[in-house]
Amino acid sequence: GSGDGGGDGGGGTDDVTITMLPKNLGNPYFEASTAGAQEAADELGATVEEVGPDAASPDAQVPFINTAAQQGVGALVVSANDPTAIGDALEEARSAGTKVVTFDSDTEPQFRDLFVNQASPEGIADKQLELVADQIGGEGEIAILSASANATNQNAWIALMEEKLASDYPDIELVEIVYGDDDDQTSFDKTAALLQSHPDLKGIVSPTTVGIAAAARYVSTSDAKGRVAVTGLGTPNQMREYVEDGTVEAFALWNPTDLGYLATQAAAALASGDIAGEEGDTFDAGRLGEFTVGADGEVLLGDPYVYDETNIGDFDF
């Protein structure tokens, strides 16, 4: 590795082309991360192009990965819809010389060069449990509204939350996990079903931005408002309405713009040969400062940030 930490020393970034491949288009979370990617690319003089399927499924992502390989782009920044299903395509892209950076949702480590992690899974799980425990007074029934049943990151967080619940929160019972497929309507209807089947439910944790907004929308208009707490991971714009009307007390999220920014910086560093993605490599990520590659090729953005009534007005994404 050439990890001398000098992103500006590489000089090869101005002709780097980067393809940004989110889970799906039409998702404001990824819109924010792509904005960050664009920002980084502008600073670096690289070009970034966002492509993606209209529904979040791995088979729909593969043709875009193939296309990136055909075009011979310098780097591919992707949020994986499945840890293995897109692996082959990624490997082919890498063998065609494209550097692969996953962000937001990882593949198995052998398929990519780097994973830019928004927050450590433990950090995310802990934060959400903290929030919900706080909001329901430390005891009662809670449920989880997840994205799709196969989403890697969701499942990892849920597993950690279950562990932590068992050890640290004996009075909180997780009664059901449902899947809203990151679809507004499905998530909305699943929330309704949750409240229906668990009349004593005290809180809903939704570790996905689509889910938490749908859950908040449902709860805000039902008699569960004020009785059932909604928290999880959401974006300020989607949640503003529900924080203001009191449905939601507080929720968490890292800054997706920063995440896209960091992933693009890392991708550019890889593509220009500044780093190789080995553990211990360091690179300069513009306004975010210097980052070090950790074990398994992971780069950690930081801890999730808690949004509530007091600070939500400061954000617009």
Place this chain on the structure above:
Amino acid sequence: MRNVLRRREAGIALALLVVIGVTTAVQPGFLLSAGGWRDLLLTPAILVVLAVGQAVVVITRNVDLSVGSVLGLTAYLTGRLFLAAPDLPILVVALVAVAAGALLGLINGAIVAFARVPALVITLGTLYVYRGVTLTWAGSDRIDAGDMPRTFLGLGTRQVLGVPVLTIVGAVVLLAVAYYLHTSRGGRQLYATGSDPDAAALQGLPVRRRLLGAFALGGALAGLAGVMFAARYGTVSSGAGLGMELQVVGAVVVGGVAIFGGSGTVAGAALGAMLLLTINRALPVVGIPDFWQRAVVGVLIIGAIALDRVLANRRSRRLAAARDTDPPATTPPGDAPPGTGPDDREEATA
């Protein structure tokens, strides 16, 4: 015929009551809480409106697969209108969306009627096209609750005398269309057109106008459903209504509208929509995991068509028997039954 049809709709209504009854027995809140009662009425409202429109199209022996895409486009349009002109009266926005839906339906209808090409193919094409237009227009943009007026979002959940506003909208649409189909010349001609399009042309019925009307109505109702979607869910992304076409067709079929046109009622279609969604909500309550929902819905659809076949068979047997026992005065007596043994009926529709 009336009686049999009535029995068909009564059957679905009964199934619906059984589902509600059983689920309520397991979990009283399903019906007997304020939220349960509201959701029971509110959840199917959008699908009911779509199913009524689809039923009219199917009655003419066509199908409109683009309704999900039309819903997505008009729901997004609704949001954009509010963003562009926050002071626009809700009614105006709704009318614009309905008109847009009618226009999209009219495009389908015009291609089908004038080029004389199958609706299944055309609307499969416009399913992609309309969705593509929404995606292009919206990109990653999304309409959030904060983008739309509170009063509008309120319509999505408000109740009048214990009945949600959207449910009232669905009921009004249902009654109006049912009344039209039953009591007007145009309505009967829709049935005739679906029953035998060639004969309709030979009779000089305004087949094209009827087809255009049916598709435009279907589109307009999909547009209305788009407005309802925006009001109810509060967020609209470019994926709104994705894949809904098969659910709507499923509801129509469950409701006893023959897929080959000419028979069935919009009331049946509406009941079919209610049954599908209520079962969806009931399953988790009675302890069947989420994942198996679709399987149950599939069994329901197949069961409904099979039931229709049984009823139709029984009806033709009855008609045949009537001819045998009570021969018309002029036809020479004879006990040769019509070519309507079970074998024949199957061939006719296979």
Place this chain on the structure above:
Amino acid sequence: MRTHARPWWQRALLTREMLTILILVVAWIVASAVVQGFDGPLTITYLVLDVAPVLLIALPMTLIIVTGEIDLSVASVVGLSSVTFGLLYQAGLGLWAALLASVLLGAVCGAVNGALVAYAGLPSLAVTIGSLALYRGLAVGLLGTTAVTGFPEPWTDGATENLGESPYPVITLGLLALIAVFAVLLHATPFGRDVLDIGRSSEAARFSGVDVKRTLLILFVLSGAVSALAGVYYTLRYGSARGDNATGMELQVVAAVLLGGVSIFGGRGAIHGVVAGVLLIGVLGSALRLEGVTVNVINIVIGTALVVSVVAPRIAGGLRVRRRDAAGQRT
């Protein structure tokens, strides 16, 4: 009496299939000239890999649509077979045995559709919308939140590997073989003639001694089995058995078949047209993606192509149609 009203070259060229083939050739030439990266060897590799499942399923679908029926449950059978293949492998069954069992299950799924359509006489459009939900529900229900992965390398590689140094994946051979089988079946066997006759008049076919019900059953079984085969391919290609694999693919398949000139009313269609239709969608998608065109525009292009492919011949023949006054033609 003359055997043919038109000389052979007119009969060969003035067909609906030729139109699709022509458009395919033009699209290919234009893409090679204009789209950067399209003429590379990877294009062919990815094209074949991408269209393989749709192409596979389109073959039996062609025969089904030619009889005037339709099978919308195919993508759900892909999902179900993917799940059973994965589960059986996980349970320790050999891969060949798992493959065979999955294909058998697909055949059973097809047989259920076929029995309901042919023997119970239910409309296939409605039946297969029902079984679309049913089979997908079973697939998702069986596997729940999990996905089965970790299939042996030789198998997963086999699904994507190229033939030696050529740009053609190994599976090309299998695809060509199946295309040939279905082309012969439809165009050069008495069975294929029966299929066409059923599409044009199932009553007349029955009076000619065609066992209409059995023929339909066979077609649906074929459709189920081939879809299941596509499901296994899908699983191996992505190395992941999931209940939601290939969601929505049924409409792609139908679109490709219709683009290939098969009449949705039945009685008309040819395998070569369908192959061209499938490839056309693949080429358009590939070229547009390379141009950085987003999925929405690709949707619009495919949708428009479908509508135009049906409407254009009508407009071209519009004068004739108007003069013949179709209203009276069918009476």
Place this chain on the structure above:
Amino acid sequence: MPNAAPTLRLDGVAKSFGPVAALRSGTLVVQAGSIHALVGENGAGKSTLVKIVGGVHRRDAGVVELDGAPVDFAGPAEAKAAGVAVIHQEPASFPDLTVTENIFLGREPLGRLRRIDRRAMREGARDLFRELGVDLDPDRPAEGLSIADQQIVEIAKAISLDARLLVMDEPTAALSAVEVRRLFAVARGLRDAGRAVVFISHRLDEVADLCDTVTVMRDGAHVSTDAVADVTPDELVRRMVGRDVAELYPKVPSTPGEVALRVEGLESTGTFHDVSFEVRAGEIVGLAGLVGAGRSEIARAVFGIDRYDAGRVTVGGRTLRPGDPAAAIAAGLALVPEDRRLQGLVTESSVVRNVSSVARRRLARLGILVPDAEARLARDWSGRLAVKAGALDALATTMSGGNQQKVVLAKWLATGPKVLMVDEPTRGIDVGTKAEVHRLLSTLAAEGLAVLMISSELPEVLGMADRVLVVREGRIAVELSRAEATPEAVMRAATPGATRSDAATEGAA
């Protein structure tokens, strides 16, 4: 009257369908208060002319006048509005609508707020049926109506239009004698009320009975118009064909051989009962009876299209599996069904495909069809039967009825059958082709084929059959030898509870 403009006047009307000139020069003058017969061979252009008058087709050239005023209908609705009612050759009813709705479709009586007045509509239907002397339930769906009843609904519809011109395109083809008489009474009533009626039929006896004027058409052109009383049926036939018809029933004598088809105790609940008979090689057996007696059903069951509850069918000593037409074909059975376009032919297929549609299984080598084998077979057989078509790849739908029937016969003869069942082999076929078909059947029988002929035309049965089986209410009422088979005897056996005189009249009809 002669000074007033005729109700309908057509002059030099032409209509082509692509290359087919269906109508070259249609000329017809119909006076008010008259019933005008229009006769001609199949494909003479009668229906095409009717469709132009009814607004279904638009003419390419010529003049159409109603009461002296030129008209050019853009659609059937305009024709209706102008007082033209047409009963088309193929009744087109809407199976899902009730009989009443079928009759009043598009013209429903309206009540308050332009809503349909269902009671008035039902009363209207009742009145019409009373006038026609039929007893149909106005509220039953049209689905499942017999062809005869469908035709009656069409007639009721046409009458209810209260039109000044009523055109009936072969309305009697499916009607029983009683119904025909009722229809004639209605037609005469209309005539006496000063309306004009056009009547198309291949049955010249009906023409003589009902009409006052007759127009003959041939090859899409007008041939002659005369008072009915002035022309003999023979003369009409000569004009229709344009040549003298050789003998209509050229019966070739032959000696019956082995039993080729044996039917024993065939039973189908509600359809036919205890049907037993034999057909020997070289023999033509006629199956006579009233429409609806169940003859077609017997043939369908024997062939395996329909299932039966009891009994046995043996062909050439081999017992057939019930409900399996393929097995019947393999044993040497062939059925020319009664509905040519729906059952006999795949009309959207070419002549080649139709002729080879059964025999092609035998043409396959290792399951694959040898190129051209089908075309060779088709060329051979269409040549032998003198099928007239532009080319062998012409679609069957473009051919005239008679040629279509020859294609159906060719398709079955190509299988080399031992037993040929023909159901209404000459229904709706012109006299020239009819004679050809008869000669063919006769020759085939003489060559050793066993023929079972179902026909509602008594002269045909009597002229062709060696033996006649009379079916009444699903049972074989009597078997008559050629010598015993007089019209009276057949009709007496066929008509349930008929008096002698009744039977005699119907037999003559």
